[in-house]
Amino acid sequence: MPKLVLPTDAPSLADAVAQAVRDGVAAGELVPGVTYSVYQLADLLGVSRSPAREGLLRLAEAGLIEIRRNRGFQVLPPQAHDIEEIIGIRLSLEPPAAGLAASQGSSEQHAAIRSALAAMEAAAFAGDEASFWPADRALHDLLLHAAGRPRTAAIIERLRGTTALLGPPTTASGRTLGEIHAEHEPVVRAVLARDVAGAEGAMRAHLESTRSLLVANLRR
Template identity: 85%
Template sequence: MPNLVLPPDAPSLADAVAQAVRDGVAAGELVPEVTYSVYQLAELLDVSRSPAREGLLRLAEAGLIEIRRNRGFRVLPPQAHDIEEIIGIRLALEPPAARAAAVTGTDDQHTAIRAALAAMATAAAAGDEAAFWPADRTLHDLLLHAAGKPRTAAIVERLRTTTALLGPPTTASGRSLPEIHAEHEPVVAAVLARDGAAAESAMRTHLEATRDLLVRRAGELSEGPATIGP
């Protein structure tokens, strides 16, 4: 079984199981090609089968996994229409938030945003994907919090977990780390200049480019599932 960790601060065991699976997907510990045992998942997370099943049912309802009767569950790679819907939601949320972050964000929040972009630049120059993607997520999260939208930040993080199933973002999008960093530069520059319109436009351009590339990747992804023990 993969390396999964039960988060200690979830509202319930079922929520904790769901979050552990989401985190496993985001970290590449759970992959679409494999059918995983519910019993082994419960044992790995040291919970009973009831909250394990309940947590998985929540993920199945969200379309993140498929429960296979008497066999276990498998992670579902998103289809092209899933990507279009996910990025469509992000386009409705993040460009206006970038505008708000530019206009109403505090100086301290802007400093943190600048630091996140700098961390992305350092990781990109070193080819360090393990450092780059946390900095990328942090930057988007900071922008949403600077806009005063913590609930939106949580929604976006869950949506990003689904698109992570397409594989490493450099592979999924066909862009290098420096290219992805470069797409974020005009967003941050506009935010720091307190130019709300430019920040919104730059974020929209970034997300639309991401959508187009991920939709193409989803269309190319055609591996079938394998199976492991019961």
């Protein structure tokens, strides 16, 4: 079996297994065309078979692996069209939601959105990716809830998780945390000003930029 490392900071064992396998793919330890045993994977990572299977199911849903019944699993190379599909879904949902957050979000919700952006700025200034990405996710989630779209928020959270499994973040292509924060500033500024068209346009521009960089990462 290849050399894999189980992360210690994942939210759950299943998440840790999924991340260990994804990291193994990125490092070339797991390669397409080879069938790997689920049981050996569990033993290698020191976990029971249940979280190992759950982690692999998440990767299968993301399109990163294929589970072979009674045989194990094989790695599938991530495809650019996977990212394009995911961001396409987000483009259909998040810009209109940003507009709704601008038009109908409460003062309290807008204050929380402002605070999330400030947390992103502080993390970007400190170069703290571990704090930056949760603040980024929180900002998007707050915008969706301010729009009155909790089900959409759940869908977007799942899509973001799938995107993370498919490849490295856009910082791998040279995009800085400061640049990512800067893309969110016009979104929040428009929302706080209750500028519906501005909020929709800024969110669309941010997602289109993200799509271009993620696709470029996969095509390297």
